[in-house]
Amino acid sequence: MNLNIGINLNETITDAVVDQLIECDPSLAERSREDIPRTCTANRILAAIGALTSLPVFLKIKDFVDRNLLEESDPSMLNRGMFVPLYRDTEQIYIAVANPWDPTGEDTFSQQFPDLEVTKILAPVAEISQVIETVSRTTGPSQSELDAIEVENSDDEITDFNVTEKHAEPLAQLVAKIVSDGVKDRASDIHIKCDKDRVHYSYRIDGDMGEKYEIPIKLKDRIDAFLLNLMGLPPEERAKRPGISGRFTVNYLRRSIDMRFERHRTYRGYHVTMRILDKSHFEAKLGVGSLAFDSATLFELEKVMAIPAGIIVMSGPTGSGKSTTLNAMLRELNRPEDIILTLENPVEDEIQGVLHCDIKPNEFNPMIASFMRSDPDIILMGEVRDLDSAELAIEAAITGHKVLTTIHCPRASQIIERFEQLGIERWKVAQTLKAACAQRLIKLLCPYCKIKKTGLTEREIRKFNLDDEWRDTPIYQRNNDGCGECGGRGYLGRSALLEIIPITPEWSDQLSKGVISPYELELAVRKEGILPSLRKSGLQIVKEGRSDLEALRKIIDMSATE
Structure with a gap:
């Protein structure tokens, strides 16, 4: 059993950590022990290790590092033991470790500073690696x-x-x-x-x-x-x-x-x-980090994931994080009692317990029959790009499988029309599609150098079709010069925006009969006012000061209102 926190622990320690997780959250006892680490965030698992070892946990350590002490240390040794020195006084030296049971860090500084007591704190592997990176540089040739x-x-x-x-x-x-x-x-x-x-x-x-x-x-x-x-x-x-x-x-x-x-x-x-x-600096987990969607969207996503059969389709341009979100969903669905198969070209994120197939374009048709005879419960298709892949998704859903896939189209409601363009009849799409999703990645402002702005000008309000309340709404904008933390870019990281259109049995029937068009379905979902659109989610992030309108307009058409 792997805890998926970047360090390898023996079976006895792993079992003790899982027991500690169950003690902190008794509801986890309902799941199998192998499934518990997959449902918990790395920080939550680290907190359990801290409780088990009575060590404090620091999720961020970069600002506490003594640079002189760090530069005196051997980066290769720090990397082997995954530890870094933080601070030294007259009596103690404090070190951050990823694995509290590994004595390398304690032994190293006990020998280097025999008169000082070594005090350990716990920190994430990614955070320690980031500190080591600052003193471990690869130089180019002359x-x-x-x-x-x-x-x-x-x-x-x-x-x-x-x-x-x-x-x-x-x-x-x-x-x-x-x-x-x-x-x-x-x-x-x-x-x-x-x-x-x-x-x-x-x-x-x-x-x-x-x-x-x-x-x-x-x-x-x-x-x-x-x-x-x-x-x-x-x-x-x-x-x-x-x-x-x-x-x-x-x-x-x-x-x-x-x-x-x-x-x-x-x-x-x-x-x-x-x-x-490189998956080390972020977690592909729903509701966490860059996939921290709003509560209504996250709840709706959980609802459609619970449906036993049907298709969940993620749309968006290249590089919008579609595959990352689908793989996060796959992690949530990964259970020992289910067989999960993927058809990808290439395999981007290998998940333990999932059978990944790296399939070449000319192998697609011969693989389909063999693939379906493998009796999968859940299927992930990297992309629906032609009639063959579209038919496989539809047939798999009709025969009782859960299918996750991606497709290229601008809006969530256009997913249905895209399947029709590929040659699939409307009624088949309507009867098997359970959720039409659209995703974008928005750049986040650097929290260290972003600039506060009292509100928007009249021209900006008209340009982006915003309400008058934005005139006095305090927001933030990018610092064009940036800072050392963001490398002079003014932005630091990205976050996903997700728009979801659930296809209920009622709407499925209306779509099949041609009573409503896909766009009218989108308007009906928006009229309910429960699930936000990409535009609304993006504006909320701007209002929270996490991004700016310049970043939002590059990924969403802001010329249209809701």
Whole structure:
């Protein structure tokens, strides 16, 4: 049994932690013991460990760290034991540890400061890793080292690429720096592009592309071959395929991070996009962190998840967090008594107890029959993109399965029309669809440097179709210069906005008979005033001072009223 908090504990300790969770919340006793860690947040589990060991828990430690003490410590040792020093006085030295049963931290500082008592506090693994990152830096090769690289293709094999250790080969060190900087800055993607006379890379952070960093043009083919080698592909594959999809794993401060790789040919060379699938700094759990939806939306989502059969569809543009939300739902639905199968290309988030199938486009039709004969209870399809995948979703729902999937369309109500465009009859969609959802990711203002504003101008109120109350509503806006905490961006992180249209039996019947259109259904849901739209949820976040209208207008059409 895994507690999913970033550290490995033996069975005896794990059982004791689960017992402590049940003692704090007796309602958990109704679930199986294997299921309890999946339903509890990492912070809740950490609190149980704190109660078990009588240690205080600090969820945020960055502001308490003595920089001089930290810089005197060996980052590799801190990383191995997952601990950091916090503060030292004349009698004690305080350290933050992720695993209170690991003596490495206590032994290290007992030897270094024999006259001081070592006092431990508990902190999350992600928080400790973030502190270690500040003193563990991957440096790039010098210009002279890059100039000295031979440009012939290399056949060196790299099976386990560590991006935080020093590499003897300058090219390997360059790629290590590119990847490690992206992970450290919480980038979602790394882009490498070829222009006429240069190659450059850049990062997408919180949805925006950042500064471009140049690479010597002569290394264009060597970097390309190096990245293909990480996936175990020979350089010759470049000429055989117009597009190459794959994945590889990097090691970053003792944790494995999956990198999803996409490469396609361009007029001047190639364009590589590497998606960083680092789950360590956020929890894909409904109601927590970036998935902390409003109470009405969360309750409705729980209601449709409880329906035994039918389709739940998540719509939105690329990069709007659809897959993350579906995987969070899958974690909630994951029970030992159910068989859960996924059809994905590629698999983005592996969940313990779920059978993931990484399926290629040309394998879809042959896999369907075998897939359905596996007797699954719940099916997750990565995306409905053509008639075959749409028919599979419909047939699976009709035959009593619960189906979770995504589709590309602007509004939740347009999901029905999108299925029709793919060739599915309206009545089939209406009878099987249980919830039509739309999601967007909104950038959050940096809490350290955001600027307060007394209200909106008349022009802004008219521009965004807002009520007059916004004229005197105090809000916040982005600091264009940013600060050290946000890297000068003015934004720090993103949060999901979710709009859900539940398809009740009554509305299903009306849709089947053509009594109402999908858009009229959306208006009927809004008229009830219970479930908020994307616009309403976004404005609420702006009113709370967590984001601004500039960020909201980039993801939602603000020209229309409710």
